[in-house]
Amino acid sequence: MSASAAVRRRTLGYMKRYWVLYAMLLLPLSFFIIFRYIPMNYIQIAFKDYSIVKSPMEMEWAANHGFEYFIQAFSNRDFLYALRNTLLLNFLDLLFGFPAPIILAIIFNELAFKRFKKFTQTVAYMPHFLSWIIVAGMALQLFAPSSGLVNIMLNSLGFESIPFLNDSTNWVITYIVLGIWKSVGWGTILYLAAIAGINPELYEAASVDGAGRMRNIWHITLPGLRSTIIVLLILNLGHILGSEFDRPYALGNKLVTDVSNVISVFVYNYGIRGLQFSLSTAVGLFQSVVGVIFLFGANALAKKFGDRGIW
Template identity: 95%
Template sequence: MAAAVRSKSLGYLKRYWVLYAMLLLPVSFFIIFRYIPMNYIQIAFKDYSIVKSPMEMEWAANHGFEYFIKAFSNRDFLYALRNTLLLNLLDLVFGFPAPIILAIIFNELAFKRFKKFTQTVAYMPHFLSWIIVAGMALQLFAPSSGLVNIMLNKLGFESIPFLNDSMNWVITYVALGIWKSVGWGTILYLAAIAGINPELYEAASVDGAGRMRNIWHITLPGLRSTIIVLLILNLGHILGSEFDRPFALANKLVTDVSNVISIFVYNYGIRGLQFSLSTAVGLFQSVVGVIFLFGANALAKKFGERGIW
């Protein structure tokens, strides 16, 4: 019996060895650049020394949790944690539905050439770096020299401090994020819509259903599994934070809302050379992200969805 199983396994490998050979490169990438560096997670629990390996470093005080305690007693970190949660939640609430709505609008467009043109226009901002977007935002929204405020002044309205007032900065930050990512985010939803059986729309039209009925009863249910998976993945990054986006858009007048965890790690870890503290903060982010990911996946399965595993 064992010989038969071994022979079958060898035959399978001989037939599909090319597929396994193609896996070598991505597997090697993950091992070298994802799993081996995990050895340096120890830095979060030890007193960092540039001349010692992580295994040789001395354990930090308080059973290795000294730097976690320092982080949570640091006012800058608490503000960064609050700002990260606030900005990510706003991105989730306003940014997550945007590509769904846009994908449905694209699907309903009757003229194919216009549809392709608008899709291309919507995709283009994704390929701009946040440095370029920040430069464009400064030219458009600057208090005195920005194009938008110049037009408002000519119309008799007062200038709006888009980038110099905390509340306005948050609104501008979220709006620019939606503008940059909404087009690219429609790709998966359009692919999911393309997989919906067109006979369902034909049957609904025969029964007298209009466009809104088709969207509500056919398109959205067809997108449900894709929406759930992407929502779970987004919840896994609820405590994650980009560096280039807030760093490029920030200025000294809005530091109370623009300082996020990634900027805190940059200031304390790279500029302040407090590597143990910044590693502890990064590990905290990762653990919370994994907790949210597992929780969202379990909740999705509880409501009858497949989840991501």
């Protein structure tokens, strides 16, 4: 039997044995092709003059070799403010929000009473399932300048009201705190799973050597979480220019538009309400390209320092 015939025979035998697994792949592959790759054809709108009656292939190219709408975006003061606000809010989210689930997961892991641990985990997970519209309504009831519960309590104690939602600096702080409160419990799931995978004999050996809880955390738990932390950090850096729409839009108001107007809100105002589809597509494409650059850069940096990265 020739070598090619032997390879063909092994391949047929392999496919007969595992054809069910490949058949199961058809559905997710179809999903990605239909809803992820085919729509990429409409990226052309960023470089062309949009027409609702023409397909992307039939539309006329925009001026300046197709980069007219990119030039318009970077000449637009609202976009530059939105770009600044997006970077600022995402950086603060990363700075304060990223370590929060790591710290909470370590605290959960150190709790001795299992029932109390399960109860606190459930309480921490629950805010994740609330929409930002509900959270914004709760924030308004709690932090309103005159009728909010927090300011009513402050006034009863003799303090002045704090404009949590009406002052730019206070709004940013409130935005970050609410984001941490909503996501910190859900974010602990992966870290708790990683902690569960750490060999318990390491803790036993450390205890025999006289190590306390803090030394166990520093020398065993955190190194055991390192690969998970690196992967999630890379993924978060990939979204550094991305922005949610519901969170800033629901929490924002006319008094804080100088900090609450992010790229997603800009795209909504100019693209959906202003019907400038080519401009909003150009902004979205720029956002995606920068995100991919950050993702590749963070992954390369992680590999340079000896970690596996995400691929």
